[in-house]
Amino acid sequence: MMMSSSWNLPQFLEELKDLLNQVKDSDILELSWEKDEHGFKFRRKKGGVFQPQIKEIKSEAEKESIQPSFKVQSPVVGIFHFPDKKPEIGSLILEGKELGSITSINVVYPIEIEKSGRLAEIHAVEGEPVDFGKLLFTLEF
């Protein structure tokens, strides 16, 4: 069976179903398929059911479109500090909220959030030096 050359999730799932139907009565115990950064592996369980082990079915761009996120990066070189109350993962952060600050040659640069969202990841570490462009937080909408 031929897989389509351009990546399209619904079409891929259709083709996958078709592929499984074709091989279900065969003696194949394991089937793997890879193309670019996408791929999967199936292994037949006792009782004849394929167990999918999907390596990666989404490109970064697709991941973004499924779960829109917003990355907060350092605008300067300096030392990162959290506010008195460190933000918690999962908390709702409203636009304009200060999530931390960067001290750069005695000047404090507040890290304010441009878009409201839920705090998904904290990459910054208290008191650590940060480069320009260093990833500090990831928020999801």
Added chain:
Amino acid sequence: MFRKILIANRGEIAVRVIRACKQIGIPTAAIFSEADQNSLHVKLADQAICIGPPPSIKSYLNVHNIISAALISGADAIHPGYGFLSENPQFAEICGSHHLTFIGPSPEAMSQLGDKAKAREIAHKAGVPIIPGTPVVENIEQALKEAKKIEFPVIIKAAAGGGGKGMRVCFSLKELEKNLPLAQGEAEAAFGDSRVYLEKYLIHPRHIEVQILGDQFGNVIALGERECSLQRKHQKVMEESPSAVINPSTREKIQKMAVRMAQAVHYSGAGTVEFLMEPNGNFYMIEVNARIQVEHPVTEIVTGIDLVIEQISAASGEKLIYKQDQVVIQGHAIECRINAEDSRTFAPSAGTIEKLHWAGGPGIRVDSHLRAGDMIPPFYDSMIGKLIAYGRNRQEALNRLTAALDETEIAGVKTNLAFQRELTRLPAVQKAEIHVTFIEELLKEK
């Protein structure tokens, strides 16, 4: 000595400084823009800090981020390389106020040398000849009187400007009479200021520069001269040391002038005093470059002195370890700047270097930051590297250079290799019959 040096630069000079630091056991911190994150200097340094987006103004000229990077890296000194902030006295002063040693001369020396009028005044006081000039000339009577004093030919220059605007060459009184009102009009149009002055016009001068090294105790030595007459649009194309036309007594004379100039401003570190030399052997100082220069390797090769290490050493407060009579010039070295630019149109060519093979063998040195697969970003200069050949004499150096240029292969971007190959083979270059407008005149003939 320093605890750690931050290199406030990129490209081949950043790599050159890191190599010197490794040699003397000083850890390094590199800075880089987002366009340079995979650069060689980032890989070679002990630490690397991103300081901004690709445009220089936001990264390599971003004083705030550079100082902050130095502070968080724990560096106690900053090497500015050449270009960018290397001759900026304010930057040197800011470094000082943050207890960071600027590896270069003092901000005061830099300010004095950076101001052309001030530098001329210092030279004059130090007995260093400068190109004869006149005060502002108001009218034709005054211009004629002043021109007679400095002798024809003269060039009319705009008091407020530069870049060739309002400049006219006059070979006679008649030409001066005709050109003065025209030059005043051009100066008014270009700078909103019609004031002009006259300067002696030199025909086919050579560019001769003297390398100096100073310490903080007032000691200054000269490390011979370099001839950089092969230039295009004031950009040096090929440089050599020693000059083929400077004999030992002339060398001694210009070295003394260069040392006097440096001592007049209490110069410390590496610097270059640039002169124009007329065909009759007269010298005139044009400016002092208060930094390490691109062409420094030719001096290093013929003197055996590592200028970057000496620069670091002087900045750390050490005394010069060489006395003037210990500087011995041996053999001959010639450098070609290999740039990513079209050999015919000289248009810069950014892109990915797909293939890169540098020549090697006896007497060949290559200073480069690029590897096959590396990018030449469009944001900075187009230098790929410097190919330097050494020989026991000029001819041997030239022969090695010609062969090395032929052997070097670069693909993926356009280069000036073909132009350099042609240039080294020209009879005039072979015989060192060159001057500052040689290349421009050669290109006009084509």
